[in-house]
Each structure stands twice: as C-alpha cells, then as structure tokens.
Amino acid sequence: MVSGTLTILLKQIIFILKMLLLQRKILNLKISQPNVFYFRNLYTAPHRFSDLLLVHRDTEENNPNVPFQFTDANMKRIQAIIQHYPVGSERSAISMIMDIVQRQIGWIPISAQHKVAQLLRIPRIRVYEWVTFYSMCKRIYKGKFHVKVCRSLPCMLRGSDVIVRAVEDATCCSIGGTSADALFAVDLVECQGACANAPVIAIEDDYYEDISVYDVYNIIQTLRCGMIPPSGPQNGRYAAEPICGLTSLVNNPPEPGHGIQECLQEKKKKK
Numbered sequence: 093m094v095s096g097t098l099t100i101l102l103k104q105i106i107f108i109l110k111m112l113l114l115q116r117k118i119l120n121l122k123i124s125q126p127n128v129f130y131f132r133n134l135y136t137a138p139h140r141f142s143d144l145l146l147v148h149r150d151t152e153e154n155n156p157n158v159p160f161q162f163t164d165a166n167m168k169r170i171q172a173i174i175q176h177y178p179v180g181s182e183r184s185a186i187s188m189i190m191d192i193v194q195r196q197i198g199w200i201p202i203s204a205q206h207k208v209a210q211l212l213r214i215p216r217i218r219v220y221e222w223v224t225f226y227s228m229c230k231r232i233y234k235g236k237f238h239v240k241v242c243r244s245l246p247c248m249l250r251g252s253d254v255i256v257r258a259v260e261d262a263t264c265c266s267i268g269g270t271s272a273d274a275l276f277a278v279d280l281v282e283c284q285g286a287c288a289n290a291p292v293i294a295i296e297d298d299y300y301e302d303i304s305v306y307d308v309y310n311i312i313q314t315l316r317c318g319m320i321p322p323s324g325p326q327n328g329r330y331a332a333e334p335i336c337g338l339t340s341l342v343n344n345p346p347e348p349g350h351g352i353q354e355c356l357q358e359k360k361k362k363k
C-alpha cells in the first residue's frame with residue numbers, strides 16, 4: 093500500500109519535472125547578465141527589460157550599513173519642500189526628495205532610501221515601492237550619463253531597433269550595463285511621451301528627438317568631450333511642427349466672441 097503511494101508520488105514528481113524542462117525549452121529562458129532576466133515569449137520578439145529586477149541585493153557599496161547624509165544645502169531644500177504639504181501629507185514630497193538624493197550622489201542607494209523613509213516618517217516599503225516603479229530612479233550607479241532608449245511602438249516604427257544598436261556601439265556598453273569608463277549606462281525604456289518626435293533617447297534631463305544613427309554618434313561623442321549637445325529635435329524642425337513649416341493654424345486666431353450667436357452678442361453688449 094505504502095510502496096504504491098510512493099510510486100504514484102514519484103511518477104507525479106517526474107511528470108512535473110518534465111513539464112518544467114519543457115516549459116524552459118519553450119520559453120528559451122536565459123540569464124544574460126547578473127540580475128537581468130532575458131526571455132522570449134511564444135508570441136513576442138525578445139523582451140529586454142528596461143531595468144534590473146525589482147529587488148535589492150546587498151553589495152559592498154550598496155547595503156544599509158553604508159552611511160548616507162544629505163548636504164546642509166539639500167537638507168534646507170528638503171525642509172522647505174516638506175513645509176508645502178499639510179501636516180500628515182508630508183509623504184507627497186517623496187518624489188522631490190528622491191530627485192535631490194539622485195542629484196546629490198547620482199543614484200539612490202538603499203541607505204538613502206531608508207534615510208528618506210525616516211525623514212518622512214513612512215514605512216520603508218513605501219519608499220521601495222516608489223523607487224522600483226519609476227525608470228528614472230537609479231538604484232545602482234548608472235554612469236555619468238544614463239542613456240535611455242525608447243522602444244515603445246511609435247519609436248519602434250521609426251527605427252528604434254537601429255538606434256539601440258548605434259547607442260550600444262557608440263557608448264561601448266550593452267543594454268542594462270555600464271561602460272568600462274563608467275561614463276555611460278544604457279537602458280531600454282517605455283514611451284517617453286514625445287512620440288510625435290520619434291525616435292527618442294533621453295540622457296539625464298535632456299530629450300534627443302528625431303534622431304538618426306549619425307545623431308547618436310554625434311551626441312555621444314560630444315558628451316565624451318565634456319560638452320552637452322543641444323537637446324530637442326535633431327532634424328532641425330521646431331518642437332513637433334512639420335519640418336516643411338506649418339500646414340495648419342497658419343493665421344492669427346479669431347478675436348474672443350467669434351462665432352457666438354447674435355442674440356448672445358446683444359446680451360453681452362447690454363451688460
């Protein structure tokens with residue numbers, strides 16, 4: 093009786109293991125670099141994550157025992173920001189304080205996250221939630237220039253795949269990694285909100301739009317030389333206007349009151 097039960101159990105375990113092996117084969121699961129998962133679904137192109145896994149792993153330079161302090165100037169800024177919020181809603185200042193952390197040291201280590209939680213008197217998990225949600229939060233050092241290449245649909249239709257390869261080549265850095273000279277890090281991100289000017293890359297605070305492969309090399313080389321290239325559309329057009337000039341809204345807008353019914357205009361005059 094007991095041996096019969098054990099045999100059934102063993103068969104079930106073997107079946108589950110076979111299924112897992114089969115699934116792994118189908119999904120073509122690979123680990124391309126430490127902490128970065130890279131797998132292929134049955135119905136999609138290879139999916140490259142824009143950021144590391146949403147977990148923290150203690151490292152020598154990023155663990156809760158590494159001290160973090162705000163500078164005096166930043167502490168004053170933070171106090172001024174917190175005062176803008178009603179008592180009890182100070183947690184709403186988290187985004188601005190995280191921005192200050194990132195501008196102070198270039199990234200947001202775990203000890204800084206704990207410091208912010210302590211300042212705002214909120215549980216640490218609220219800060220973890222925040223930093224793992226936004227792709228602009230750098231939870232590991234991402235070089236001096238963090239190059240984020242948009243790969244959402246409009247940018248993809250305008251050739252972001254080629255732009256990704258050009259960025260990797262120009263920065264000598266692969267997606268998810270940091271260049272050997274710690275100058276550049278490259279990540280893929282979702283829509284940057286500038287689809288009318290696709291393809292788009294964002295480097296720190298600047299957007300470079302309507303870029304070509306030539307522009308990519310030019311921008312990266314300029315940054316390497318210690319200069320900041322002009323941001324915005326790289327093909328010479330103004331904002332999202334047509335490159336050949338305006339095709340609509342070419343006249344001055346009508347005066348206020350234009351198109352109002354006559355009877356309403358009378359009433360307006362009487363007033």
Ligand code: FES
Nearest residue numbers: 242247284286287
């Ligand atoms: S899809 Fe690239 S900016 Fe929107």
